[in-house]
Amino acid sequence: MDSGGGTIQTRATRKRRKMQRVTMMDVAKLAQVSPSTVSLYLRKPDAVSPAAGQDIARAIDTLGYVPNLVAGGLAAASSRVVSIIVPSIRNAFFAETVSTLQSALAAEGLQVLLGHSEYGEGQEEALVRTALSWAPAAVVLTGLNHSPETRKLLKASRVPVVEMWEIGGEPIDMAVGFSHPQVGASAAGHLLSKGRRNLVFLGARMDEDRRAAQRASGFAEAGKGGGAPICEIINHPGAATVEAGALLLNRALQQAPDLDGIACSNDLIALGVLFECQRRGIAIPERVALIGFGDLDFSTSCVPSLTTIRPSGDLIGKEVARLILARIQEPHAEDARRVIDTSHVLIERRST
Structure with a gap:
């Protein structure tokens, strides 16, 4: 009886850990230093011994840890922010999607943090790091192609992720778009x-x-x-x-x-x-x-x-918002439709 109960408890613990963010405690444990040393390293790297600094940096890289800049009572406020990263804010296609998405999220009390990568993987990675440091409710990316480090950071964060405007590959979490x-x-x-x-x-x-x-x-x-x-x-x-x-x-x-x-x-x-x-x-x-x-x-x-x-950019925005809101309401639920095909429509006019 005890053995069975222990097994159930272990499985529950593993499941709970799987859904949690990587914490400073996790970094400290892997680096074999105190949490206060990790905290000091994040604030003032030069104040930590070179050996400890190397161990902490290695642990951060291994775990995909991103410092949470939102402390104490403000943590709840961060959960009302959704980070959206698009290749260009000048592109009218993405503007339609973001506008629709923002309206749908605002109706549920969520605010949007918008960034643009100018089609650069390095810039996108920097934006993802910044977004994760504020503990967002969700992260929305454009397309399925990202740097290995970006994918690693997002998977380690346990934050809901929706990749939009493209399907056809394996998403990090969820995807809405077309071929x-x-x-x-x-x-x-x-x-x-x-x-x-x-x-x-x-x-x-x-x-x-x-x-x-x-x-x-x-x-x-x-x-x-x-x-x-x-x-x-x-x-x-x-x-x-x-x-x-x-x-x-x-x-x-x-x-x-x-x-x-x-x-x-x-x-x-x-x-x-x-x-x-x-x-x-x-x-x-x-x-x-x-x-x-x-x-x-x-x-x-x-x-x-x-x-x-x-390409139905407005429909993409609506479906992305729906997935985010569903995940926020039921964090442990698996959406049966992780990949949503919004398709496309050819509109024939005089030029052909």
Whole structure:
């Protein structure tokens, strides 16, 4: 009887420890020093002996410990903050998602702490460290691609994590989004259905923007599979802007002068292509069919109106908020839908 009870208690203890944050006590135990020495090291590293400092630093790295900057009675306040990290605050796609997410969380008394990584893994890691130091109620990241250290920190923190705007890999915790290769394939399939065979995908910062690169890859695979004799991918190293669209079209015409179908990594680039085609006297869609991504506000009012793919950024925000609120209400519950596919919609307009 005692043995059975002991087993149950051990399992419960293990489960409870699994859900808890790594603490200063854990670091002290692994480094074989006192908690006060760890505290001193965190405040004044030079005040601790070099040997002890090395042991503490090694323990911090092994455990993925992040100091909690919220002390005492303020700890409860930190649980009402959700950290959201996006690649760019200038990107209208993410703005829609963050706005929807913020409204849904605010209705439940949660506040948003927003950071942007400029598509850099190192910057994202720094933002995650800062966020975790304030003991957030949840952390929301963009995409599934992060540095190994970022993944390690988040897993060790036991904080609910939602990765948004992408599915297709193994999430740290939960994920809400859509398949970017499928978006690219939809764009290629649409152009092929219109009789276009010489296809080009125009994108920007695709060496950093992994999701845009995935759309390009899906486009190229579907285009070649559909029998397109030409299917080029052209990348601009700078930001995805209207100006970049004009530059990319000029390069595309040099590399594939017979092109008759263009897909762009976002609507801003597509608008730049549209303007440059008008400047050059290239008729859209008669000479070149054009498709964007994002369904930004101007896509319905430009001339011709822009065929585009809508990623449902507002739906992503709603589903992320739902997962966070459910986890806060039931911390130990496992959501049966850890990965939610919000899909995408191709909206055909005059440009194709």
